[in-house]
Amino acid sequence: MKPAIRTSGRGPRLYAHPGGPGFSWREFGPDFAGLDRIFEVAYIDPRGTGATRRPKDPGAYSLDDYVADLDELVEEPAYLLGFSHGGLVAQRFAARHPEKLLGLVLASTAAHFSADMQAALDRKIASSKGEPWLEDAVAALKEEQANTYSDDAELARILAREFPLYFHRYDARARAWVKAIAGEPCNGDALRHFNDEEFLSIDLRAELSRIKTRTIVVSGADDFICPPEAGREMHETIAGSKFIVIPESGHMTYVEQPVAFYEAVSTVLK
Secondary structure, three states: OOOEEEOOOOEEEEEEEEEOOOOOHHHHHOOOOOOOHHEEEEEEEEEOOOOOOOOOOOOOHHHHHHHHHHHHHHHOOEEEEEOOHHHHHHHHHHHHOHHHEEEEEEEOOOOOOOOOHHHHHHHHHHHHOOOHHHHHHHHHHHHHHHHOOOHHHHHHHHHHHHHHOOOOOOOOHHHHHHHHHOOOOOOOHHHHHHHHOOOOOOEEEHHHOOOOOOEEEEEEOOOOOOOOHHHHHHHHHHOOOOOEEEOOOOOOOHHHHHHHHHHHHHHHHH
16 A cells, blocks of 8 residues: 655655654654755655555454565665664564665654663653653553553543643643644554554564664654664664764654754765
8 A cells, every 4th residue: 555645855865753643644744853954855644544445354463564564665676764663673674675766764753662661660750750741651652552542532531631641741832742742643543553463572572683774863852662772782783883872852853853853864865
């Protein structure tokens, strides 16, 4: 299934694959850290989101499905940025189709989900003690992971309650992003499949050594879902990669620290 894209900017093409899974290109917001100043950014609508049709099979959202879609989309060598779940797609794509890449950015992602994640969540909860949103955000996280939603609209409401955990500081900028993304329902089939079938079992570590393109790994210092330990692990396995930790940032690095994110991504050109 060839995904729909929208493009912005001028320069070498950078495909930007959003996360979730289940989010469209709108996850990146109206100004994706200004990357269209140096790239022609091709924002991807993964299967079942935005302008890309929804599969009839509610289980047709495996990692290999997303990789096959990306293979159909990328016809000429280009740069690829995979954010969060999109970073999982990008890792496998880079390992299998090195000839299609000029460079790779793995942002706020991991090769597998380990005990480091629970430890990072515990640290985030402890550091957020006293925040008025904390109790409800933790409850929403449990609801999302247990798939206790009936449709995409209800999932969007759950995620909006959960999202404060994804930021180093839940300030006005973060709240504006959450308000905007809450109006764009997440594909519940995609997220349900991931939570049920892949979240605890996926492990791409054995594939990382096959990534030969120039790679930048970007982690938020306060990311609880893909902590810096996960970024460092990828960096240590991908030969010649560069690892950048963005301070005062959670999972949503490009929202909280757009200048630092721009600078980190731009190094893939050097």
